Amino acid sequence: MAKxxxxxxxxxxxxxxxxxxDDPYPAGTEGKRPNRSQVYSVRLSADEQAxxxxxxxxxxxxxxxxVRSWILERLDQESA
Incomplete structure (x- = not known):
């Protein structure tokens, strides 16, 4: 699906x-990534990845x- x-x-x-x-950031701007702060690495076989x-x-x-949506759905199930 090339764009x-x-x-x-x-x-x-x-x-x-x-x-x-080289312009300064606007006043009150904070340099941090929104929403995500931790990265998990998961090993899958070639077949699983495919x-x-x-x-x-x-x-x-x-x-x-x-994959992120699957993890979040499962976490919701676990907390119910």
Whole structure:
């Protein structure tokens, strides 16, 4: 599922990034990642990984989003 990005958009974003890279952050801005603070690494066999990827593609989701949703659903079940 390849997507094409407008070359003019890319060029404009690159130019803006270069022009503003040394600008200070706005007052009151904090530099932290929203929502996620811990990364878990999970080992899967090639077959298991392929199965996850297949389900993710069928749902038009990144595999990591699918796996995260499964974990969160299970945590909800466990706390019920």
């Amino acid at each position: 094409t990005v407008d070359p003019q958009l890319i060029s404009g974003l690159r130019e803006e990034s270069e022009r503003t890279k 199965r996850v990827q297949s389900v993710a593609e069928a749902k038009h989701l990144p595999a990591s989003t699918l």
